[in-house]
Amino acid sequence: MPELPEVETVRDGLDRWVTGRVVAAVEVRHPRSIRRHVAGADDLVARLVGRRVTAVSRRGKYLWLPLGSPGDDGPPDECLVGHLGMSGQLLVQPVGTPDEKHLHVRVRFADDGPELRFVDQRTFGGVLVDRLVPTPDRAAESVPAGIVHIARDPLDPAFDDDAFSARLRRRDSELKRALLDQSLISGIGNIYADESLWRARLHGRRRTATLTRAAVITVLASVREVLREAIRAGGTSFDALYVNVNGASGYFDRSLAVYGQEGRPCPRCGTPVRREQFMNRSSFSCPVCQPRPRATRTPAAQDTPRRSG
DNA sequence: TATTTAACCTGGACGC
């Protein structure tokens, strides 16, 4: 599933393949993929054609391509925003390559070179054109207007560890829930939350208000370690749903300690990894390295029975 | 106001 490492891998690929190119034509094949562009497909196309992609930026799981205008050297005021959802792909394909089954948006460039395709099986992702606005904390930076509520991600040099620690500890919530809250810290999804918590030896149901500042810093260090390793591996691919812009899979799935490893030995202590239900998701952890906090040991928190078969 | 839950969506896996 596309979390920060997968999105960063895509961003890096797009930067190499589309930055500096001018949009010649756009084809919207599935309206759901542009549902967040409320003005509709015609407006989206009109805002893209003739614009030059000046860069490829990212915050958390969001990507955007700032759009320059011919004859205007000023900073871009609009951008093409993309979110991959659960199964979205941004592919760079030679013109004439057979269409993918779930190809929803195609962008052709004036140089007749490889085209950009948005492919999405489950259509949770999408693209839109949005205004670029100054970030609340740094006026010199800009982000798409629709994602100003998204927090900086932990690999952002401007991420403030102390401010995050203070906000986290003020919350009356659970640690994993907080790590998945993109308005608090962005880029982390179910996979890397579980892997980070395992490295930090903390259970996801640990109450945030009970964490010391040192514990929060340990969690942040684990998160960064996992994310950086995953980026080096090109992301995590369980199936064909996540690939880079050239269609290649990442291989961080070989390094996963607990996620998807139910019943297999914990790499640290050998205890079988457990699976629990949490926030309508599966959570994986080590029963010994990550004991459940006693106060939240409720029937609902018990291990999920294995599916028969 | 802060926090939690449910719905959205598709296709593969599995049981019958």
Added chain:
DNA sequence: TGCGTCCAGGTTAAAT
């Protein structure tokens, strides 16, 4: 073989 059900999970509107 075919049908029904479960499951994956990021985001956000709705509920608590």
